[in-house]
Amino acid sequence: MERYVAVERDVTERKEREIRIEDQNERLTLLNNTNGVLRDVNRELVAASTRDEIERAVCEQFVRADLFDAAWIGNRGLVDGTISPRAWAGTDVDTLDDHIERLCASTPTPVETALDSQEPVFTTTESDLLETTAKTQSVVVPLAYRGAEYGVLVVETSDTEAFDLIKHDIFAELGRTVADAISAVESKQTLASDSVTELEFQLNAIDDPLATLAAELTVRLP
Secondary structure (H helix, E strand, O other), X not given: OOOOOOOOOOOHHHHHHHHXXXXXHHHHHHHHHHHHHHHHHHHHHHHOOOHHHHHHHHHHHHHHXXXXXXXXXXXXXXXXXXXXXXXXXXXXXXXXXXXXXXXXXXXXXXXXXXXXXXXXXXXXEEEOOOOOOEEEEEEEEEEEEOOEEEEEEEEEEOOOOOOOOOOHHHHHHHHXXXXXXXXXXXXXXXXXXXXXXXXXXXXXXXXXXXXXXXXXXXXXXX
């Protein structure tokens, strides 16, 4: 008489564990790649000697990573608030102008919100920065240091999970670091310059005793 023993193994729990581990590995890879980009950016900031070099290097470092598709830095106009690109990578200027227009279609714009709040703004737009039109995830990072505004850094990606693991504080600190670097090189250039600019102002109808006395005596105040 022959007997058989059947063993039924429930692989559901093991399969779920494998999926969780795979998902964790993917998220860790994403985080490591992002940290690598930020380290490269910081290294380039130390080596750069002009504002143009800083802005170009920051954009190029983000685009070199597979995680991000495009990066650009732009200034906000003082009069009309329009955004003028200064440096970019991963796209051409014509396509970039179209994307800036779409990015700034809302009121207030993500750029205005980022600069006014001094905090990064994450947003989703329809973009054709790539060959096909698709939804693009973007982070708008204010570049400000001690009250001085140096525009915004915008980083774009078609990966919907690219920013999930990245804390907002990391991009906020990045914005301050880039702005600090720009401030440092501009101050250094000012100190190293041997040229002097003299400004002369003419003020009319000022109700001030010294100004009134100077006008009556026809003399100039130092």
